[in-house]
Amino acid sequence: MKTAFITGANKGIGFETAKQLLENGYFVFIGSRNIDNGESAVQQLKKAGFENIHAIRLDVSDITSIEEARKEIGKQTDILDVLINNAGINGGMPQAALEAPVESFQKVMDTNLYGVIRMTQAFMDLLKKSEQPRIVNVSSSGCSLTLHSDPEWIYYSHKAAVYTASKAAMNMYTINLAYELRDTAFKVNAVCPGFVATDFNNHRGTGTVEEGGQRIAKYAMITQDGPTGKFISEEYNSETGETPW
Known part of the structure; x- marks a missing residue:
């Protein structure tokens, strides 16, 4: 049986992704x-008939918490097949580039970027033992530099200086990680679940958690001929999913 660890999975897209993998x-x-x-x-999830699931206390902004989570999971399995870095914060609104305090950038980066790095490095030893290891970094088409520079893009005016900077940086980390693992069985991708209605955006999204979870789970389960080092948004590109950085 393959194993997966999903951060921030007690609700929303993370919860639905867990259901999809179960x-x-x-x-x-x-x-x-x-x-x-x-x-x-x-x-x-157990009431829905699933049994192969376990809760882990985890704060991705706290290295001690991550180390404790690694020890706990290590007691139950020697192999981790999938790591989904889903935990994230939006930093609140508004997020004007000229007015958002540096402290806001630091706080959001600590979760959305540094949290991904901490998790990836902490669980790499278990992932390397998998025959088909997968890392999915949950991203957003709203952090595409190309799209946000295009006045014709539907969300061009939806600027959020703090959040988008954190996810754009995470995307760059994804590119570098995929490159370093290019000669291995790893598949590493940044995947956007779409503009999904959740607590994260005060339920202003137009998509469902089912759609978002399905998109994330899909790239957690891709075969060896699947993509790696890509930025995927099936909401933006319904044919291949590939999205401009």
Whole structure:
């Protein structure tokens, strides 16, 4: 049975992604900053008939928390097949480039960028033991430099200086990570779930969590002929999903 660890998975897209992977026979570790919320998510999924799931207390901005999570998962498995870096914060609104304090950038980067780096490095030893390791960094088409420079783009005026900077930086980390792992069985991609209605955006999104979870799970389960080092948004590009950086 393949194993997956999803950060920030007690609700929203992370929770739905967990459900999608469970339906495909995976054992799923649900990462949650609040363990009670994580356990509640597990109970919801168990009521739906799933058993191969376990909650893990995890704060991706705290290296001690990550180290404890690594120890806990290491007690249950020697191999991790999938790491989905889903946990993220938006930094609140408004986010004007001239007015957002540096402290806001630092806080959001600590989760959205440094959290991804911490998690990837901490769990690399378990991932390397998988025959087909997968890393999915949950991104957003809203952090595309190309699209945000195009006045004709539908979301051109939806600027958020703090959040988009953090995800654009995470995308660059994804490119470098995929390059370093290019001669291995790893598949590493930045994947946008779409503009999904969740607590993250005060339910202003136009898509469903089911759609978002399905898109993330798809790239967690890609075969060896699948892409790596790509920025994927099937909402933006319904044919190949490939999106301009």
